[in-house]
Amino acid sequence: MYSSSPLQGSAQESLQTIATPSNGTSQHPPSSSQGKPARLAPLDIPIPPKLVANKDGSLPAEAGSGSDSDVDTDCAPRRGFQWSNLANPEFYPEITLRRAAFFFIWTIPHIIITAYNGSITSNKLIDRVRLSSKNCILFDMASILVFMSPTFMLLLQRTFLPRFVKLEKNIHAHKVASYTLLFWSALHVGIYYDRYIDASHPKIKDGKLVPGTPLVKNLFKLFIGDVEIVRRRQFELFYYVHHLFVVIIVFTFLHRDNQLAYKYLGGPLALYVLDRLYRSLRSIVGKSPIRAVVQHPSGVVEIQMDKKIVGVRPGQYVKVYCPSVSMLQWHPLTISSAPEEELLTVHFRLEGTWTRNLAKRLGCDFDKDARGSSVQNVMPLLYIDGPYTAPTEHFFNYEVGVLIAAGIGVTPAASVLRSVYFQWIRDRYAMNTKKVYLFWVYRDIGTLEWFKDLLVALDEEGLSSIVQVRTYFTGKIPDSRIPQLAPPDDKFGDQVINTSIGTKSYVGRPDFNSILESLGELHPGQRIGTFFCGPKPMARKVRREAHKWDGILRKKSNTKIDFCSETFS
Template identity: 35%
Template structure:
């Protein structure tokens, strides 16, 4: 229920209307299927023998055909990125493509179970009608429909179980490999109806295996997507610098031929030496104005750990460092260039000599569009990043900084609020140079920075803060002019103040981080929009990839 409840954490009519339309179409297709198979003359004899279990089984199969035809479109990211820049984006919430993919998946599971249990009833009736014929077990596990059906059911259930958030976080590799069982599911579905267990009155079973007609469009689109991935990944790509940050976070700078991106986009990375087939998404922390690609990777799973070790990083077990400093200060652990660009947003720390082993080859697919691209479409933008969720906003802030210092044209954006919420104080060092540069150059207070520390400080750290945190000086934790707040933001107060300061204004709220915090922000947007009287509207946008 939690998944479906989160679908309604939206503050715009667009997503809700699209969801209602999709649910209506599901119900309509199922109802039309029931009416058709209840009254059609094609299955009069079979309907007389099997009754409603046949009707419901065939109607649910019709819904399955439509859902399976749609389920691949949301994961065609190149196609989605192109569509989100068209007027269709005003009607269809393309940024929720993964949510729609999950919806289709759950619908496939539900109607597959309905279809399966109805056929169990059909098999029982066939055995009862002909006791000397095939057994119930034969129909279920030996006959063509029964065998292919159970293979498909096993593949589907395995995909659904391993796609749950807890499994993905613990073992992304399990999710990645089992999700490719969709090939087994599609293959089984293609021939499933061709066995013609339930024959029409004419006795002819031509055109029964018609599933391919439904998935051919999305299948071709998905095949093109995979071919584009192979083509883009073959462009020359070189890792130029690796920087190890506190809290087991690694910054990777890369150069790639034929590269063009927008602020806030994301990419997929593959390291063949770690895994030939796994592609993992990362938001860009570099801006379009820079001459290199950069990402910040939090080491939280088997793949990221193996990749970080291959890059030359020395990882620290969080359990062993509890209560102490998590890592040393940022330092370059591997580099083939002394500098990747003229940018001043370089990581602090000393440069280590290049290690004897070469840096691994990586393949990059993308970039792909996401919600953060739309920051410049609002008059006021609120950027909220929690932990490593701050990464897409590093790209956005860099781009804002470049545009402010070298404006290329007019922009609707006139005020930015940046909220960074972190549990560990060491996290604030990830983009310290960027935030300092913004504060030093931002004479018009265009960007307002607010950092929040939710974790505890030990006694030595508290003493250091008390001794060095003087009013008007740099913050003792972040080194910024903006003070660090302790605890979580009071979003109701924050939004009410913004509504007062920016009357009759469209404010875009962009979030990347834990789902619970995202749900709170979305609800606060809805609440403020319904209570404000000055015409200010908050529009919630969340990163989904």
């Protein structure tokens, strides 16, 4: 492990440091014999101290924090739902072979449960449907408990299963189980509603369906709180309402035929409770002293802290808990540092109450010059739970890796590139990955400053032979920067502009159709791992292109393109 990182060491010169611990500890740990190469001299490039308004008076659009936050970092302005979107094929999720296989496998146990309970000829048809719906509800609840046991999912990542199953998609799997649960619950409640209004059934009296009534009410509240518009605009409400699942489980055991609930939920509930207890203990042990807080342009904050967690892989994320900001909320933030580094670094962008309050608690002030803000002497206490699995942790399984990021979605890519840097320094000939591409789409001119030290280090250490970075600026071009024509043989873009860190950036959105075609021609017969992090609309477009060229290149040159993504909405 490297005790000092040149990728962190330049932060003091190139970025504005807002806070350091009051105990006199250095911002960065002392260098070791494997520390900073002499050639990595940081550049003294000034950066904007605050958010700068556009000419029309509007501020640059903000995005969220980490892989699982409520964010829209697409290159176009955020737009609400429009009925015309229904006619656009790109509005709908792509039906892939892997997704079709998952839904097929998911329906099998429901078919078996329905067929078994429907074969009981001693009951009436409505009783068969009632019994089938009850069993399916309990099966779905048990599945959700398993899907939402991340430590168990992480253990499964160490097996052969990731070859066939994307275990990092457990959140999506729990959504599918939830929608299925909603269907069976509506069917089950509908049957009892029919019995409720039928006076010939004396078992239900005085308008009471205890404990079914509070069970249904809380389930309804949970699903209302999970609506996308609520999750986006009121994440705190979504977070708190989601914890009604505890009440739902309690009333499920109090419901009729609770022996059936024990059979279905006993094991998964025990697994979930153990997983939760383990994560709670791990977060207590993972209390990480903050070493430095850096305020970046475009409303981004970087936190550097001691690494108290183990088993970190590139691009994974952690959940952060700050009692002085919120007593209950844990927020996911992607790790932007490399596993080889001693410090644990996360970047987050101001979006929502929690991130803004955390930035304020850390001493950041984006409304005025950071250099004039007061130094925060007492750092808040942070509890770190993790790491949690992410697609990019499999990046080094490929000889050719492609990273595609939009806005703050570059954080897992930064972690991968930092790890590439350290592997290159340690033993470049032992690296499994031979070629790395980064395509980073951004719309604010100060965005590249977030990882300026990383981009400079990659260039100065001669990694340009294996790492190619392509950035795409989609915002309004400043008057001080005049676009220039790209070389005629450049297949990655038509126009370029000079950036604030001395590099060139393409103008406009990348054409992934031609990019993937070019990559297939450059690496025939290879298996290309493509990893995306950004908003869902962009993910759908890139996924379609990746799957299209995967089919074409397999037939043409036996080149395969594996696509993995983590998205935020």
